Amino acid sequence: VTLPILWFCLIAFFWTGYLVLEGFDFGVGMLLPFLRDERERDVALDTIGPFWDGNEVWLVVAAGATFAAFPAWYATMFSGFYLALLLILFFLIVRVVSFEWRRKRDGTRWRATWMWANTLGSVGIPFLWGIALANLVQGVPIDGDGNFTGGLEDLFSVYTVFAGLAFVGLFAFHGASFLALRTIGSLRERATAAAQRLSLLAAVLGTAFVVWTVIVAMDSNDKDAFPPVLPAALAVAALVLAVVLLSKGRNGRAFAATAVGIGSVVATIFTSLYPRVLVSAPDFANSLTVSGDSAAHYTLQVMTVAALVITPVVLLYQGWTYHVFRARVTGDEAPTPLA
C-alpha cells in the first residue's frame, strides 16, 4: 500500500466517522419539530449534547486531510462546488449556534427560531454533502489544468439529488434509533415507532443508492462491479438487518446495524471513486487521481506518523465520552451549572 492510497483510505475513514457519528445528530435534529413540547426538545438535544461538537470535528479533519494529502482535490472540489459549500457553511453555522443559544433565553419564539435553525441545518447539510460526494463519482467538468469549468447546475442530476435524499433518509432513521436508545417513557416509545417507520424507507433509499452508485461508477468512472459491490452488499445487508432487529425490539443492535450500514454506504462511494479522487466528465482524462494528485512523499510521511499516533487516542477518548453518557436522558436530572 502506497502512502497516497493510505491517505485516500484515511480520508474515507474520516468521512465515515463524520457521517456515522454526526449522522445521528442530524437525525435527532430532523425529528425536533415532531416532538410535543420544548421540554421534549430539551431532552432530545441533551441526548446528543455532549457529542455533536466532537462529531463535527471529523468533518474538519476530513477537509484538512484532503487539503494536505491531495491539494489539487481540495482546491478543485472546494472552488468547483462553491455555492453548494456556501450553503453548507450557512447551515453549519446556524446549526452550531442553535445548540448553544437555544436555551440561553426563554420565550417560544426564541426557542422555535433556534429549533428550526437546527432542523434546517440537520436536513440541509446531509442533503448537500450527499450531492457533493455523489458528484465526485459521477464526474464534473474539469479542464486540463484541473480547474472546474461547470456551474452550480452541473452538480444537480437525478442521481446526485437522489444521493442527497438518501443521506437525509438514512440519517433520519439513524437519529430516531439513537433517540429510542437514549430516552425513556413516551418519547422513547414514539422514537421507536418513528424508527420502525423510517427503517423501511431508509433501507429502500440506501439500497437504491448503493446499487445506483455502483452503476454510475461502472458508467462514468471506468470501474468493474467488483470491488464496489462488496461494501454495497454489506450496506444492504446491514440496513435490512436493522429493519429486522428493530421489528424485534432489539434497539441497541439495530442502531449498531444502521451505523454499519451508513459506514458501508460511505465505503461504497469511496470504493467506487478509487483510483480517482474526482472524476471529470465529459473529459474523463482530466480526472484527478490518487497517485497523480497527492502531496509529496515527505508530507505524507509526516502526516502518516501524526495520524497514526493521534487517531487511536482520539478514538479512545471519544469512545470514553459515549461510555460516560451511556445513561438514558430522563429530563428529571439534577440541574448542571452549564448546558
Next chain:
Amino acid sequence: VSPLAVTAVDLARIQFATTSLYHFLFVPLTLGLAPLVAVMQTLWHRSGDEAWLRLTRFFGTLMLINFAIGVATGLVQEFQFGMNWAVYSKYVGNIFGAPLAVEGLAAFFLESTFLGLWIFGWNRLSPRLHLATIWLAALGSWLSAYFILVANSWMQHPVGYKVVDGEAQLTSVWALISSKFALWAFGHTMLVGLTTASALMFGIACWHFARERDTQLFRHAAKLALIVLVPVSAFNLWFGSNFGIVTTELQPMKIAATEALWDTEQPASFSLFQIGGFTQSDQTPSFSIEVPKLLSFLATGTLDGKVEGMNELQKQEEQQYGRGNYIPHVRTTYWAMRVMAYLGSLVFLVAALGAFLFWRGRLERTRWFLWTAVVTIAFPFLAALAGWVLTEVGRQPWIVQGLLKTSDAASPSVGVWTIGISLAVFAVLYIALGVVDFVLMRRYARPDTGAPPDKEQEPAQAAVPT
C-alpha cells in the same frame, strides 16, 4: 489580467479579511477564558469556596456563548482557502494543509470532546476528573492556536521547503513547527488571549461594583483578573515589540511600511502621529510628531540601528523578483500598528491603575474608574483586530512572502458574482450573529437583571443507568 479578474481577487480578499477578522473577535476570548475558567474551578476544587464555583459558572457560560460562534466561523476559514484561493491551495497544500489537518486531529477533537464532557459531566464525573476536562479543553484551544499560527507564519516567513514544479513542498517538518516567526506569533497571540479574557473579567467585575451587585463575589473575580492582567499586558508590550524586531529581520518591507519609512535611516526616529506621507507621490508628512531614535530601538533593539526604507527595499525586491510594486498599503499598516500599540498600552495603564486602587481598597468607590474599566473591555479586541490587519496587509502584495502573489492565487473558476453572493451571505449572517452574541453576552454578564447562571434550571444528564 482583465479588470474583471482583478475584481474577483479584490472580493476574495474582502471576504477573507472580513471573515477572518470576525472569527478573531471570538478566538482570543476563548483562548484566554478557557484557562481562566479552569483556574477558577481549580480554586474551588482546592478551597471549597462556593464563590469560585459561582464564578466558574458565570464565566463558563460566557465562554460557551462565545465559543459556539468561534467554532461556527472557524469552519468558514477552513473551507474558504479552497473555495476562493484554489491556486494558493494547490501551491501550499503540501505545507499549509498539514498543520491544518493536525490542528483538527490533535486540537479540535481535544477541545470539543472535553468541552462536551465538561458541560454535561458535572454530575457524572468525579470532581477531579471533571476538573481535568476543562484543563484539557483549554489545552486543545491553545494547541489549535499553535497549529494555525504555524500555518499562517509559513505565509509570512516560508521555511523548510523547496519549490518543485510550481508548488511548494515540505523538506523539514522541524523547521516548519519551530519557525521563529511561528513561535513569536504564538506567544504574542496567547498573551493577547489572556489579556482579552482578563480585561473582560475585570471589566465585568467593575460593572458589578458600579451597580453594587454581588460585590463580595466579584471582588474574587477582580483580584484574579488583575493578577493575570497587569503582568500579562505589561509583558505583552515587551513581547510584541520584540516580535517587531523579529519581523524587521524577516519582513523588512512590512516594518518599513508600518512606520511609513520611505528612506533608510540610521538612527531612525519613531512617528507617533502624522498627517500625510503615506503614498509614493507624497513621502513627506505635512505634520508629524516624532521621537528620535525610538524606531531604531523598536526595530533593531539598539538606539542607533539602521532601519531600511521602502524606496531601497522596493529596488531590492524589483531586482530579486522583477518589476512590480512591492509596497503594501502604507496608511493602513501605519494606523493598524498604532491602534494596536496605543490600545495595548492603554489596557496596561488601566490595569495598573486598577491594581493600585484595588490595593488601596478604593476601587469600588472610584466610580469614574469603574466605568473606564467597563469600556476597556473593548480595547484588547480592537487591538487584536488591528494586529491582524497589520500582519496580513503588511505582507502584500505577497500571499506567501517572496513566493506567490495574492493577485495570482485566487480560484480561476470562481467569478465575481459568485464571490459577491457569498460575501453578501456572510455579511448578513455575521452581522445577525454578532448582534445576538452581543445581546446574549451582555444579558449573562450584566449585574442588574442578574440572570445568574445558577437560576437557569437546565435539564441535564441523570444517573439513571440503562
